Amino acid sequence: MQINYRKELEKIPVYVPGKPIDDVKRELGLSKVVKLASNENPLGFSPKARDAVNAILTEANLYPDGNATLLKNAIAGKFGIEPEMVLPTCGSDEMVDLIAKSFINCGDEVVMADITFPRYYITSQMMGAAIKIIPLKNLSYDIERFKKAITADTKIVWLCNPNNPTGTTFSEQELSDLLEMVPASTLVVYDEAYYEFASGEGYPKNSLAYLKKYKNMLVMRTLSKAYGLAGFRVGYTIGDPELLNVINRVRNPFNVTLLTQAAAIAAILDDEFLQKVVDNNDRGKEYIYKEFGRLGIEFAKTEANHIIFNAKKDSIQVFEALLRKGVIIRPIKGFSPETWLRVSIGTMEENRVFAEALEAVLAE
Numbered sequence: 001m002q003i004n005y006r007k008e009l010e011k012i013p014v015y016v017p018g019k020p021i022d023d024v025k026r027e028l029g030l031s032k033v034v035k036l037a038s039n040e041n042p043l044g045f046s047p048k049a050r051d052a053v054n055a056i057l058t059e060a061n062l063y064p065d066g067n068a069t070l071l072k073n074a075i076a077g078k079f080g081i082e083p084e085m086v087l088p089t090c091g092s093d094e095m096v097d098l099i100a101k102s103f104i105n106c107g108d109e110v111v112m113a114d115i116t117f118p119r120y121y122i123t124s125q126m127m128g129a130a131i132k133i134i135p136l137k138n139l140s141y142d143i144e145r146f147k148k149a150i151t152a153d154t155k156i157v158w159l160c161n162p163n164n165p166t167g168t169t170f171s172e173q174e175l176s177d178l179l180e181m182v183p184a185s186t187l188v189v190y191d192e193a194y195y196e197f198a199s200g201e202g203y204p205k206n207s208l209a210y211l212k213k214y215k216n217m218l219v220m221r222t223l224s225k226a227y228g229l230a231g232f233r234v235g236y237t238i239g240d241p242e243l244l245n246v247i248n249r250v251r252n253p254f255n256v257t258l259l260t261q262a263a264a265i266a267a268i269l270d271d272e273f274l275q276k277v278v279d280n281n282d283r284g285k286e287y288i289y290k291e292f293g294r295l296g297i298e299f300a301k302t303e304a305n306h307i308i309f310n311a312k313k314d315s316i317q318v319f320e321a322l323l324r325k326g327v328i329i330r331p332i333k334g335f336s337p338e339t340w341l342r343v344s345i346g347t348m349e350e351n352r353v354f355a356e357a358l359e360a361v362l363a364e
């Protein structure tokens, strides 16, 4: 190729998505495949969201409301905040990207954990940031080390609570201590993609309350997980309207589609469906803990909809052996040795199929 591209992209690999179920079926000649690889919702999504999409389908010749007014109002109403504090995006993936584009100058310092949601690294790298990496401690964020690493030069601190892929959390006390020491010129991006699943003691369920005091904090959430709208692509961020307005300068004006806005409004108001999802997840994780216990497998207790475990065998080999049995999960990079994998919590039947397949693979 004769065309030079930006040198910041040299270190960025092309994202390799998990294999679609149909490809795995065809390639391995399997009739049934269970996918527990992407922390998707095993119960689907709210039937009210489906009805809302059906009702508006014939209007999809029109552009969506670029301000997503009704969706902002629904989210604001649910959490008792002003609609101006809400910004919906095409998944929170898009928001990670928009934040990086809006705030990172080449050479700016950003701070993040070593094993966490990879988009923080990729987008920061894309903008040419100087990235400070903080190793996990006992599979969790080491907030003391974060505090030591943050300086007046830090532009962004990327935090994920519960963390993907570990499912572990840090406490309200740790969050509040960190927010207190961060300079007002440092943006704290606080990603709560798995917020709805988290109920453990000390977890900061009231994170939005911190936004009143800390104008340099953005709370990111998604409807891809507990609400099951991953394929629609919708997330939202809550924070200071001035910060959100900077992001609005780089946002594609029609970033959340007409159908998605309708689905999201209905989904976010359906508390009954959400409760079913959380209950299924709670039951599923207890079952998987029990199976890991029976098989003598080390794992991290989770506050999310996924669990990491140490197979004590090469993670790629375990992943491939499970694939041959029709179970797709995800090997996790960054551990040494590379023997850890992440499984999403599914329906009880899917969890059972996973546990049986894993037992067979580990006995091979």
Ligand SMILES: Cc1ncc(COP(=O)(O)O)c(C=O)c1O
Residues within 6 Å of the ligand: 038, 039, 090, 091, 092, 093, 094, 117, 160, 163, 164, 191, 193, 221, 222, 223, 224, 230, 233, 234, 235
């Ligand atoms: C921690 C975290 N943040 C953000 C996302 C992006 O979610 P989406 O773009 O589907 O809203 C994910 C998806 O897996 C995630 O795990």
